[in-house]
Amino acid sequence: MQKYMDRDKRMTAREAIEQFVNDGDTFAFANCLYSMPLALSHELIRQKKKNLMVFQQGGVEEIDQLLSARVIDRLVMAYNFRAGGRRLVTPLDRAMKENRVEVEEMTNHTLLSMMKAGAMGYPFIPVMSGIKTTDVVKKQGFLKDQRFGETIDPFSGEKTLVVKGYNPDFALMHVQRADKAGNGQLWGAMINSKWASLASNKVILSAEEIVDTEVIMSAPHLTIVPSHKVCAVVECPWGAHPTELAGHYDCDMIFRALFFGSTGNDESLEKWMDEWIFGMKDRQEYIQHYIELYGDDTLNALKAKPYLSTPADYGFTFNQTWNSDGYSNQLGLNKEEFVNMLKEKGGLING
């Protein structure tokens, strides 16, 4: 297993996707609905990555955008948002009808269980057997029999439904803050983030802000992905817009409606993609463009007011082994007494 032990992995989104994503890779979104890594998925699109397979619990705009740009051709999912009623033909509908994407239907629980088993290094994991009555289990998609199986619980002798563990090549993930080594901290809706990121062989991480490692160390319970999983760290304010992120911004429903308003046919969708993805160098330029079009006030109206978590006190006496007088509480000795003891009783080797 490749470990990512560098101390400083900061780079741009463009560099991260260039360096760590290959055509044909499988990947997971390590956020769902909330804190979506849209700046990173836009970069996949700008670089015209091809033939990717994606795991996503529940898609909103990201799946439609990736399909429109022909980035993904295999999709494992449990849910995809519909903006309109029966008359709307969505980008997913068009891609499925034109055989540009193969879809594997899962439930939220069983899809995330595939990630959890993969994250733990297990070949499979039990899930709730009652759903074997449904077409989700009975109808096979492109993963064929490599999703659900049945085994005997060795303790009860009962038949048990299981799902196979998966390890995607990479995950895309957005969080509130990370240090430059990639210890990423997320709070709000945890949904699939832990298991989808840990299942993947590497994580491309964007964060609203890069903080000192000391900040991370003062609140380690917030670290959702540790640095050894993370290959790239991208500082990216507004990196999840138009989705919401606690401590930063609310969902931008109007912007989202503008996107969905364009999705009814390929022509208007491509126009939206040209303006907001292909026409933009990076997320900073996208936000500048937004401000130029709709004004600072529109963007500022989304900004979060503070609601601070009461800090967890990670304090102890923090007694050093040797205090400033050279005395150890732990040993009940000063440094000189310690060395004398080693000389007399510790069998010091004459160097």
Place this chain on the structure above:
Amino acid sequence: MADYTVSELILSRAAKEIHDGEMVVIGQGIAMGAGVLAKRTHAPNLVILTEAGLLGIDPFKVPNHIADPSCTRGFTYSCDMTDIFTTVLNRGYVDVSFLGVGQIDKFGNMNSSYIGDPDNYEFRMTGAGGAPEFVGYSGRTILTMLGGEFVETLDYFTSPGYLEGGNSRYEAGMPEDSGPEILISNKGVFKFDQVTKEIYLSEIHPKVNLADIKSAVPWDLKISDSLIETAPPSETEIEIVRNFAPEISMGRALQIETLINRVFRLLEKNSKQEPVHPLPNE
């Protein structure tokens, strides 16, 4: 009596199915509205959670989706989706969950995936999401149906109701006493026979004809001997719902219309932007 919308009628009827001290999983829309209405009226000790891992929320507005913490000032337990499905649902802590119905059959089995042959479908709905496990393993499920339909055979079997009826659900491994409890449509209230598990009409909404209900069901729908009219929402209930969730009161078509109006107001701020392709109506 105050005037009310059909959404308010469904929502307030659903809220009456929730009891104090229960744990309820809500999605968005009517389910969230019903949970909050119950909590603000007869069920102050209700624990509300979403499958995204937000447990013990106290929503002051309707969330955009199951992972939207902007609807509440904090919550009591932040966990992830597998924690909800395993440690909470699979261990039997969920009393009630909600599901919106696309297609439903005689025994409460449901489809929220495809209308038409899945390999050449007419309409793709959202997909399974969390529905199969929630319907399978919650103590009770409250179903709501606005645009859905009764069918003889589901086009796609997404969520297990009572399977073939009788005890078949429990023989397939789902917990004793679990299952769909009630279906509230825009025309009436339906329940399930205790023995056969076949759906029947138990309440009819004010100003609805029985013939209208029966004609939308492709089998000979059973009717309760004690059929009553659905109780309309009280003025207090209407007031709470409109304060908390005016979007739900107005229904989906008006929601889309108001959103489009907001989009156009934004676009008017900027003459460079050309008009977008209009959003389709429901």
